[in-house]
Amino acid sequence: MSKLRVAVIGARGRMGAEAVKAVNAADDLELVAALGRDDKRETLTEAGAEVAVELTHPDASPANVAFCVRHGIHAVVGTTGWSEERLATLRGQLADAPGTGVLIAPNFGIGAVLTMRFAQQAARFFESVEIVELHHPGKADAPSGTAVRTAQLIGEARAAAGLPAQPDATSSALDGARGADVAGVPVHAVRLRGLVAHQEVLFGDEGETFTLRHDSMNRGSFMPGVLLGVRRIGGAPGLTLGLEHFMDLRGLDLDG
Numbered sequence: 664m665s666k667l668r669v670a671v672i673g674a675r676g677r678m679g680a681e682a683v684k685a686v687n688a689a690d691d692l693e694l695v696a697a698l699g700r701d702d703k704r705e706t707l708t709e710a711g712a713e714v715a716v717e718l719t720h721p722d723a724s725p726a727n728v729a730f731c732v733r734h735g736i737h738a739v740v741g742t743t744g745w746s747e748e749r750l751a752t753l754r755g756q757l758a759d760a761p762g763t764g765v766l767i768a769p770n771f772g773i774g775a776v777l778t779m780r781f782a783q784q785a786a787r788f789f790e791s792v793e794i795v796e797l798h799h800p801g802k803a804d805a806p807s808g809t810a811v812r813t814a815q816l817i818g819e820a821r822a823a824a825g826l827p828a829q830p831d832a833t834s835s836a837l838d839g840a841r842g843a844d845v846a847g848v849p850v851h852a853v854r855l856r857g858l859v860a861h862q863e864v865l866f867g868d869e870g871e872t873f874t875l876r877h878d879s880m881n882r883g884s885f886m887p888g889v890l891l892g893v894r895r896i897g898g899a900p901g902l903t904l905g906l907e908h909f910m911d912l913r914g915l916d917l918d919g
């Protein structure tokens with residue numbers, strides 16, 4: 664059987680270098696291109712890439728993905744910064760490219776995906792919720808894409824359950840002291856040498872707290888998710904938001 668032809672964009676970055684290793688180690692995949700900031704995107708078409716793994720920077724990602732979509736190359740995107748506006752533009756591009764698939768995964772870590780799902784499930788049971796994300800100091804964006812997505816999912820679940828805004832009597836605060844408000848959920852970002860990628864979701868109600876925590880100890884932790892996306896995206900035309908759509912989450916359904 665022929666191997667799936669895979670390219671990595673951002674190949675010399677922390678994640679990209681790991682993705683290059685993971686693709687090279689997979690028997691069913693062939694690494695046909697490894698692009699850095701200075702390489703032209705045409706390298707992808709010249710190399711005959713079928714799937715591109717995109718791991719660059721929020722400012723660079725939309726143009727890289729647009730190129731892939733225009734040329735019928737499926738994309739597995741881990742780069743953060745996909746605002747609603749950027750997603751709407753991408754949906755428009757995909758509408759003109761039937762058959763082409765793009766996966767945007769805020770986090771490829773299996774445990775991180777589960778954290779998001781469990782947080783969504785727990786959201787309606789607690790009056791208060793806050794998120795603390797903790798990352799290495801080389802990270803460009805804050806809060807993390809994962810924290811933003813987690814907060815959005817919690818916000819949606821709270822709204823669906825008819826919960827009011829959470830209590831907070833703060834009437835005076837230094838800028839940033841209460842974090843960023845994402846969908847009504849305060850999100851706090853820590854940047855600390857020695858960390859990789861971590862997140863805590865703290866729920867609270869009368870007399871009890873409940874904490875979900877996920878830790879990525881190294882970037883190898885993201886690779887099974889990256890490879891799952893690479894193998895599945897060809898069969899999923901259009902936009903897929905979140906790796907959970909390629910995972911078997913039976914038993915973790917939101918509505919019972």
Ligand SMILES: NC(=O)C1=CN([C@@H]2O[C@H](COP(=O)(O)OP(=O)(O)OC[C@H]3O[C@@H](n4cnc5c(N)ncnc54)[C@H](OP(=O)(O)O)[C@@H]3O)[C@@H](O)[C@H]2O)C=CC1
Binds near residue numbers: 885
């Ligand atoms: N979804 C997930 O599970 C994960 C997502 N991420 C996200 O992935 C992204 C990358 O993270 P990380 O690897 O740590 O970042 P790095 O800064 O280590 O790597 C980014 C790489 O992208 C390159 N680059 C920048 N612009 C372009 C461009 N226009 N075309 C091609 N390459 C480009 C950079 O090149 P140069 O070195 O020349 O600057 C660099 O090598 C971030 O958005 C991060 O949040 C990270 C971890 C997990």
Ligand SMILES: O=C(O)C1=N[C@H](C(=O)O)C[C@H](O)C1
Binds near residue numbers: 798803809859
């Ligand atoms: O930059 C990182 O490192 C990470 N970025 C992603 C994010 O912003 O959520 C995923 C993970 O947290 C690591």
